[in-house]
Structure formats: structure tokens, C-alpha cells
Amino acid sequence: MASFYDVVHRRRDVRGEFTGGVVPTDVLCRILTAAHSAPSVGLSQPWDFILVRDMDTRTTFRDHVQAQREIFANQLDEAQAKTFARIKVEGVLESSLGIVVTYDPQRGGPAVLGRHAIDDVGLYSVCLAIGHLWLAATAEGLGVGWVSFYQEQFLRELLAIPTQIRPVAWLCLGPVDKLQATPDLERHGWRQRTPLAQVMHDEQFGRPARH
Amino acid sequence: MASFYDVVHRRRDVRGEFTGGVVPTDVLCRILTAAHSAPSVGLSQPWDFILVRDMDTRTTFRDHVQAQREIFANQLDEAQAKTFARIKVEGVLESSLGIVVTYDPQRGGPAVLGRHAIDDVGLYSVCLAIGHLWLAATAEGLGVGWVSFYQEQFLRELLAIPTQIRPVAWLCLGPVDKLQATPDLERHGWRQRTPLAQVMHDEQFGRPARH
Numbered sequence: 331m332a333s334f335y336d337v338v339h340r341r342r343d344v345r346g347e348f349t350g351g352v353v354p355t356d357v358l359c360r361i362l363t364a365a366h367s368a369p370s371v372g373l374s375q376p377w378d379f380i381l382v383r384d385m386d387t388r389t390t391f392r393d394h395v396q397a398q399r400e401i402f403a404n405q406l407d408e409a410q411a412k413t414f415a416r417i418k419v420e421g422v423l424e425s426s427l428g429i430v431v432t433y434d435p436q437r438g439g440p441a442v443l444g445r446h447a448i449d450d451v452g453l454y455s456v457c458l459a460i461g462h463l464w465l466a467a468t469a470e471g472l473g474v475g476w477v478s479f480y481q482e483q484f485l486r487e488l489l490a491i492p493t494q495i496r497p498v499a500w501l502c503l504g505p506v507d508k509l510q511a512t513p514d515l516e517r518h519g520w521r522q523r524t525p526l527a528q529v530m531h532d533e534q535f536g537r538p539a540r541h
Numbered sequence: 542m543a544s545f546y547d548v549v550h551r552r553r554d555v556r557g558e559f560t561g562g563v564v565p566t567d568v569l570c571r572i573l574t575a576a577h578s579a580p581s582v583g584l585s586q587p588w589d590f591i592l593v594r595d596m597d598t599r600t601t602f603r604d605h606v607q608a609q610r611e612i613f614a615n616q617l618d619e620a621q622a623k624t625f626a627r628i629k630v631e632g633v634l635e636s637s638l639g640i641v642v643t644y645d646p647q648r649g650g651p652a653v654l655g656r657h658a659i660d661d662v663g664l665y666s667v668c669l670a671i672g673h674l675w676l677a678a679t680a681e682g683l684g685v686g687w688v689s690f691y692q693e694q695f696l697r698e699l700l701a702i703p704t705q706i707r708p709v710a711w712l713c714l715g716p717v718d719k720l721q722a723t724p725d726l727e728r729h730g731w732r733q734r735t736p737l738a739q740v741m742h743d744e745q746f747g748r749p750a751r752h
Contacts, residue, residue: 331680338677373724381742419655443732450664492747520654526577529586529590533595535702536701
């Protein structure tokens with residue numbers, strides 16, 4: 331139990347700490363098996379994993395991410411822009427492997443048990459697989475960085491993802507020289523983590539809960 | 542590492558195995574702390590946790606879930622309906638605690654770092670918190686069951702959730718007499734889990750990957 335919580339609290343969103351080392355095949359297999367064991371609505375397992383190692387593909391994606399970064403930077407006020415300039419948002423080339431996780435809404439259909447009232451539950455399942463992957467990689471001593479500075483349609487075209495399939499994440503995976511003790515955004519002064527008590531409610535929304 | 546994978550592979554979506562026992566306060570605190578330590582876009586931590594113990598509230602919700610179950614059942618063909626009749630979809634009253642997890646899109650805004658290109662990334666963060674909660678509860682020897690047979694608007698009204706906040710999950714949490722070795726839906730013949738190789742792609746979608 332202690333070792334489980336240790337993994338949870340060591341986990342970081344990695345950008346600058348990738349060594350460029352290769353992920354051994356057996357390690358990758360254990361990590362993806364953990365992702366594939368995530369809970370899913372109606373046991374639909376609606377995810378796919380595209381393993382991207384090709385340097386041209388990753389360079390094209392990295393350039394797109396940099397352009398998207400500029401779009402975001404231009405939306406910020408002066409103080410925010412100054413802080414943001416210090417923050418690295420991706421490690422697409424520094425990590426040796428990209429794992430693109432996608433969502434297939436037709437998997438297990440047409441009647442997916444548990445999805446008739448809330449269509450997004452299928453998408454939620456994919457996120458749980460990503461969470462499993464991330465923690466498993468951390469348990470293995472590797473780092474993961476979720477890149478979200480991209481247009482879905484760009485990534486779809488880059489990786490020949492069919493129209494009905496939705497890309498959900500580009501994850502950078504690889505060995506790291508260390509995991510930071512404090513999240514990058516906190517270290518660089520973008521935002522501080524909040525205390526748990528602030529998000530706990532008792533019986534109804536808005537009634538503070540003690541724990 | 543072995544103990545981490547043990548948690549991943551023991552985890553189940555629980556319906557029938559809740560004992561009704563209480564979750565000790567310190568255990569609940571550790572579980573929610575793990576959830577609150579999940580990665581989030583722009584460190585926005587856009588989740589809230591509503592702890593629902595009140596029996597009237599839970600009974601009202603359970604009745605709604607049963608009605609939604611009927612709506613789904615009526616969409617099935619005869620063979621599916623027969624299989625579905627054997628499957629329990631919630632343990633709202635049998636577990637001692639409901640945790641409703643919600644998403645606040647305004648948290649950390651207006652400029653959430655990493656969300657300008659893909660608005661749903663905030664919602665994805667909430668799902669990662671749910672995944673952490675689920676694995677932490679499993680590590681603690683408890684069970685979790687995600688209930689998704691409900692209309693979001695119904696739950697919003699039941700728990701006084703403001704309009705701009707979106708309910709993402711009702712999670713049943715509590716002690717269990719055991720965790721099943723095989724998922725309920727597989728045991729009851731609804732659907733089988735697929736091999737990992739089926740969802741792995743090499744460089745582009747549709748090219749089989751070996752691992």
C-alpha cells in the first residue's frame with residue numbers, strides 16, 4: 331500500500347528530464363498491459379495505442395506543437411506570458427517514444443452497457459487507460475509527459491487515424507534522469523496546488539466537508 | 542513494482558460485493574489525497590468530490606438508476622436483454638458511501654495552460670483523478686463501482702450542483718467481501734476482454750505492432 335502511494339506521489343508530467351534512452355520491450359509490454367487493464371464502460375476497451383518512434387513524424391508533430399504554443403502565448407497578458415516563456419510544454423524529441431492514445435466510439439457497440447445516458451463515458455474510459463499507463467511507467471522508473479498543444483485534426487492526418495476515431499493524448503514516454511519533486515508549473519510560478527479540503531463537499535455541492 | 546501491478550490487476554468494478562461497512566476517515570483521506578494528486582491540465586485540478594452518505598439521497602438516486610436501466614434494457618435484442626437481466630449495474634445502497642466527482646471548466650481559467658486547442662482536456666483530468674481514486678481504494682482493500690446509468694441533469698439537481706459544473710461519475714466506495722477475479726460483464730457473458738496486440742499500432746493507425 332505504501333509503495334502504491336509512493337508511485338502516486340512520485341508521478342510527474344515530464345518535459346525536461348528525458349534522457350533519450352530506449353524503453354525496453356518487456357517494460358513497454360507491462361506498461362501497456364496495465365493500460366489495457368483499465369476499467370471501461372461496458373467492457374468496451376475503446377482505446378488504441380499508436381507507438382511512434384519515427385524521427386520525421388515526431389519532428390513534424392513537435393513543430394506543430396511549437397506553433398500551437400505561440401497561439402496560446404499570444405492570448406496571455408504580459409505577466410503570464412513572461413512566466414509561460416520559462417515553461418517547456420513537450421519532450422517529443424527528447425523522449426524516445428510517443429504513444430498516441432485514441433478513442434473508438436463504435437467499439438463494443440451499438441449497445442454499450444452503461445453509455446446510453448452519457449455518451450462521453452466512452453471517452454472517460456480512455457482517460458482511465460492513460461492514467462494506468464502513467465502510473466505503471468512511474469512504477470517502472472520511467473517518465474511520462476502528456477502533450478496537449480495540438481489540433482486533433484492535425485494529429486489524425488499525421489498518423490492516418492480514421493475520421494471516426496478521436497485522438498485523446500500524445501504521451502511522451504522514456505527513461506528520465508530524475509522526476510522533479512514539485513510539478514513544473516508550480517516550480518515556475520504558473521499555479522500552486524490547492525489543499526484537498528477545498529474540493530470536498532458534504533452531501534451537496536457547496537457544503538464544506540471535513541475529512 | 543510487483544505490488545503496483547498487483548493493485549492494477551486486482552481492481553474491479555464492484556456491484557454485488559459491498560459489505561455495507563464504513564470507510565474509516567483516515568483511509569478515505571488517503572484515497573482522496575491520491576485522487577487530488579492526479580495530473581491535471583495547467584495544474585487546474587478541476588475536480589470536486591461530493592461525499593454522499595444520506596440514505597434518502599442515495600435511495601432517490603438508486604431509483605433513478607433503476608429507471609435508466611429499464612430504458613437501456615428496452616433497446617436490446619432478445620438475447621442481449623436476457624444476458625443483461627443477470628447483470629447488476631449499481632451498488633448505491635449496498636456500499637456505505639457515494640462519491641460524486643464533478644468537473645469545473647472555469648477552475649484555473651480563463652487561460653488554462655494546455656487547454657486552448659482541446660477543450661475536453663479539462664474533463665480528461667477529472668477522469669485521471671477518478672482512476673487514482675479507484676486504484677488507491679483497491680490498494681486499501683476496498684471496492685469501487687462506477688455508476689453511469691443516470692441523466693446528468695437529474696444528478697445536478699439532486700446534489701445542488703451549479704449549472705456550470707458537470708457531474709462526471711457516481712462512484713460507490715466501501716469494504717467488500719472479495720473482489721471477483723473476472724469482470725462481471727465477462728462472467729455473465731456480456732463481453733470478453735480482448736488481447737493487447739489487437740489495440741497496438743506501429744507508427745500509424747492500422748499497422749499492427751508487436752510488443
